[in-house]
Amino acid sequence: ETGVTQSPTHLIKTRGQQVTLRCSSQSGHNTVSWYQQALGQGPQFIFQYYREEENGRGNFPPRFSGLQFPNYSSELNVNALELDDSALYLCASSLTSGAYNEQFFGPGTRLTVL
């Protein structure tokens, strides 16, 4: 059973550019949640995908968007990058949607915006 994987590990972009981050969920999991973690802070919920549909989102602007594919892997896209977007982006997969489910986190993608 493979765990949650993310790519790339690190990324450097300039302000105004666009970025795509990828996440492969754990085998058997149909739900992926994305989080932004600024240095020294807890993970902040961006959105969740359940069976290829966005299940809900946190307080992030529309330039943060995502996809989930039939194999339940997922992408996070961020347009018009801003300096404040610099953070660790984590994805977490769970067996299904619902706040009662354990979440298993990937290693994260460290995004730096210059």
Place this chain on the structure above:
Amino acid sequence: QQPVQSPQAVILREGEDAVINCSSSKALYSVHWYRQKHGEAPVFLMILLKGGEQKGHEKISASFNEKKQQSSLYLTASQLSYSGTYFCGTGRAGGFKTIFGAGTRLFVKA
């Protein structure tokens, strides 16, 4: 609304005990606890559900007071490997998302 964790940081000697608290102003259905080491992903420790029992994981256990909307994580006879940042995450009934606190930084020294 983000749960509040206390203390913000704690330093222990190996073998000492610690308690980390997590409280919310909202009615909770679930509380999740994770540990994150520097440069690594958060690792799931345990989840407590409303109406459920106190959980334990070797020398790490947790309780959930539904009436007070509070949870506590108990670390007994701490080991060097317990060092890291502990996050609580809260979920509401019928909800889908987990809201994390700002974390408690725990450092265990020999």
